Amino acid sequence: MESSSKFLEICGSRMNYKGEREKAKEKEREREREPNDYKSVALAIAKDQIPLQNGFFYFEVEIINKEDDGIIGVGLCRNPDLKEITKNSYLMPGQDKNSWGYHDDGYLFISKNGRPYGPPYATNDTIGCYLNFEERIMFYTYNGANIGIACNLSKASEDLEGKWYPYVGLRSQGGSIEVNFGTGDRKFKYSAMNNDDIGEELYGVNCLDFFCDNNLDNQLNNELDLMYRAKAYLIMKLYKEALEDLTKVLEKEQNNLLALTYRGKAYFIIGKYKESLEDLTKVLNNESENTIALRYRAEIYQIMKKYYESSNDLKKLLKIRPYDEWAIKARDLVDKT
Missing domain, CATH: 1.25.40.10 (Tetratricopeptide repeat domain)
Structure with missing residues (x-):
């Protein structure tokens, strides 16, 4: 994952929201003045685009620490404009054009429009995102269980053209998440993607x-x-x-x-x-x-x-x-x- 946000520290697959100050006392004063830096969203996009030839894609985000007043969004974006994303640093995934995001309050946002979708999530929860290019569906998982279809992508060809990327956002002082793309020996919480039930x-x-x-x-x-x-x-x-x-x-x-x-x-x-x-x-x-x-x-x-x-x-x-x-x-x- 990569980000141009000054609030985000990326260490491998883990992302930590640092805020403007790192000392505990200064952090508390910042919260009192403006709770949880609500005007400062840290956004991260995967370095590599999703390979369309596979037909579908799945990844997960583990919430290591959400913080009590934090906000987190997990989703996807298409043809992202990094300059525009940096400019609109108050928008979470799904709240800007050509992006989709499932937020920790249970709401799903699609290109600025939001609606109730799934259960709220917090620290120690794992959220997965599945995108199927051929069947034109998207769904999320909550701690390994399917929440249900989030949306059906339009049959218009332009909906699937361009470059798609995993996309996450944090607005959470001290917040921390870890992204899992299923590489190496890492397994998903959503067991259907692991094939453990098949055996070797x-x-x-x-x-x-x-x-x-x-x-x-x-x-x-x-x-x-x-x-x-x-x-x-x-x-x-x-x-x-x-x-x-x-x-x-x-x-x-x-x-x-x-x-x-x-x-x-x-x-x-x-x-x-x-x-x-x-x-x-x-x-x-x-x-x-x-x-x-x-x-x-x-x-x-x-x-x-x-x-x-x-x-x-x-x-x-x-x-x-x-x-x-x-x-x-x-x-x-x-x-x-």
Whole structure:
């Protein structure tokens, strides 16, 4: 991340709001004079633009310290004008043109217009932002649980043209946040993006080892070999390639429940919710306690605003896994909707 704000100190993935003075006594006097530097917003934009060729993008921001009277916004911007952003240093993400921002008070702002969206957030919370270029949707996550669609991008081509960047803002004396782009060994709070529920093995074989040991230029006709490679693609987050192999398997064996489960998840990740719902429902009609299918179908129902159906799947999942952290958080959000 990078910023031209004099109030922001960036150390790797962490950003600290320094304010005009660093000494505690001076900081308190500043708060008494003008609480929390409300005229001084520190904005940061990712150094690299979002790669459109992947079809979707996700990142998270952990709130290390919000401070009692602080304000934080997490979102995206398109074709940012750094000079203009610096000039309008009182605007948070979503409050200027071509930007989107979910603020800590629960409001969503889109190019200056705001409305209630999700729960308020504070210190120790983690906010995620998902943007899908192909399906033209954006949603946020709250401590690993999907809040629901934030907006549908216009079908006008200009909405997706240009350069998109992750975008965060702080107006918080002593505030601190940490950004996670999922690089290296860092995992997301939103477990759907980690593929932990898939695992690396299939029938006792490490799929990544299989992937590396085989010549991928050769066509694989054996369903089992295709399953190994498809799972390796899933682990590496190559979802379109995984979908191709899984579809080949299902063309030969329509009721392969494992292939349907994996394809349902892959469709879910890339935002094809109708296709995912169809596959996962087929699985659950045959394996009513399939926890992967229950988990993703529950979230799809929530996204589709079918809260009764989502609640039913979450109850079934919690009956099987009563301490499932994601299911508990998702149930709480659905119940409050």
